[in-house]
Amino acid sequence: MPKIFLFVVFLSQFGVAQIKVLDSLTNYPVSYATISFGNGQGIFADDEGEFFFSKKLYPDIDSLYISALGYKDLNVSTKTLPQQLLMQPQADQLDEVLIGTKLNRKFKKEILKPYLDDDYYNCWLPTIESEIAVYFPKTSTKDQKLSSITFPIALESKDWKKRNRSNSEKKKFSTLFKVQFYSNNKGLPHKTLTYQTIVFRATEKDGDSHQLNVEDYDIYVPKAGFYVSIQVMGYSDKSGKLLPNKKYKEIKSKNGVVKIPTNFRPLLPFTNEIKTKNTYIKRVFISGNEWVKFDKGNGFKSSLLDKNLFNYGVGITFKTYKDD
Template sequence: MLKKEIPVLLMLVVTLFSGAQNTTLISENQEPISYATISFGNGNGLFADDAGQFYFTKKLYSDIDSLYISALGYKKLTLSTINLPSTIVLESKVSKLQEIIISGLPKGKFKIEEIEPITHDDYFKCWLPTIESEIAVFFPNESAHIKRLKTLEIPIKVESKNWGDRKQKTSEKRPFSTLFKVNFYENANGFPGEVITYDKIVFIATEKNEDIYELDVLDHNLIMPKEGLFISLQVLGYTDNKGKLLPNKKYQEVKTKRGIVKVSTTFRPLLPFTDDIVEKRTFVKRVFLNGGAWVRYEKENIDNSNLLKAGLNNYGLGFKMEVYKTEE
C-alpha cells in the first residue's frame, strides 16, 4: 500500500510546484549560499537548500508581498515577491567570527570524556520540531583543560505514537527523511550569542535511526570556550531520497471563528525531553518571529506547554569530547 502512495505524493509535489519561482542565492564571488533564512514577515518562512535554492509560488503564499532574506556572514535583504529574480546576490559583511575563535588545534595527549545524552520512549514527553523553532542547550566549561568536540549524541524518537500498539513485529515504520542543521553559539550572559563557526553542519534523520543519533563533528575543530557554549538543532524540512530539501509548504491554514490561523507543520523525529537535569539549560526561539530572540524554556516564558506542565524543562543532548592534558 505504501509503495503505491509514494509516486502519487511525488506527482502532487511536482504538479503543485511546476509554476513555482526557483530562486538561487549566491555570494559576490558566485558561490551558492546554503541554508539561508527566507522570512515572510508574518511568523512563517522557509529555508534555501544546500545549493542556495528556494522555491516560492503565489499559489501557496498568495498573501506574501515581501521576503526578508538573511544568512550568516551576509547583509540582510528585503525583496518584493513581484517579479522575483532567478538569482539574488547577497552582500558579505565584516564578521566577528575571528574574535570568537579562542585557540587553534590542540596538541598533545588527550582522553575521551562524555556528557551522556538522556532519552526515553514516551511519545508524549517529546518536543515536536517545527520549521520556525530552534532549540539550544547550554553546556558549561567545568575545567581549564582544552576540549575539542568529537561527536554529538542527539536523542531522537523515530516511531509514531501508536507504533507500540501494532501487532505485527515486521510492520514497516512510516518512512521520513528530515534535514537538521546544527549551530554552535558562544555564551552571552547566559543566552546564545554569536555563532562559533560558519561551517554548514547538517544531518539527515530517518525512521531507520536508533534512539541516539551520533554526529561526527571532529573535523570542524570546535574548541569549548571558557564560558561554555550552546549547541542547537534547527529543522530545515523533509528531503527527497537524495537528501535535497523538498519544497513543501511549511504550515497549514486552519479556519477558525477568528479567521484563518496558520499552524506550523511538525516534523519527525521527535526530541525527547527530560526532568533529570536540575538546571534549566534549554532555550528556544522562533526563527521567523520576534527577531529570532532566544528565551529560556520555562513556564515564565512559554504558554500552554504540556512538557513544562509535566516538569520537563530540558532536552537531553549529549556529546563526546577530546580533553587535552594541561601543560605543566
C-alpha cells in the first residue's frame, strides 16, 4: 500500500492522464495492449485497457503506437491525446491450428520436463522490451493437444551469503507475464495460434517453476511445430492487477540521457543441456522487428552466450491422440 500511495502522489505531481484502449465496435477494454513509444521503449495497458501517460513524464515522446492481437495498429499523436483510444478489430486467419474442437478419443499423456537452475549467473534478466520464444517440434503424425507449459524461474535469496541454501528466505515479488503461441515458418516464429490473451502471475511461492494450464485454449500442435513465448509485463498487486510504473531508468551521461530497461524478478534460467538451439528473441517495442535466434554472431552481447547457455528450458505437457 505505501508503494501504491507514493506512486499516486507521483502521478498527481506530473499531471499524468489515465488513457483507456477500447474496441471500436463493442467499447470493451482491449486488455494488455502494447504501447510503443517509437524509440525502442514502451509500456503495457492493464487488464482494463488502461495506462498512464503525460508529456511531463515522457517529455521526448511525440507519438504512441498501439498494437494488440486481433486489432489494426493505431498511431496517435501525444499533443492531443484523448482519454479513450479506439482500436478496429482485424480477424486475420489463424495458421494451422484447431480451435474449439473436442477430441473424445483415447490419448497418451506425454511430458517434456523443464530444465531448472538456481544459479543467478546462469539467468536471463527479464525486461519488458524483450520477448523470448522456445521452439518445440511436432513429435507424432497424430493429433497432439497442449495441456500445460512449465516456465523455469530462479529465486534470489534475501541474504546473498546464504544463496546456496535451499531453505534460505527468498526475495518477494509479484510479476505479471504474457504468454503467446506461434506457428513455425522457415525456422522462425510466425502467426499466433490463438487470439486469446494469456497471462499469469508469478511469485516466489511458485518455487523453481510456474506451471500454466492451457488445456481450455484448445491449442493443437501444427505439422511444423510451434513456439511458446514469455514476456514480462511488470509488477502486479496480489490480485494480478498490473501496477503502473515506468519500465526504464534514465541515467545522465556525457552523450545525454541514456534509458536503461528495468529488470524484473523472477530471473529466467538458461541451460546448456539441450543439443539444438531452440530459443529466439524479439524486441517488442520496435515496429517490424524480426525474431532472431539467441546465438553468437546475431548481435547479442550476453554472458549467457559466453558460457554456451543458448536455451531457456521450458517444459510442456501434451496429449497424443490414438487413431479411431
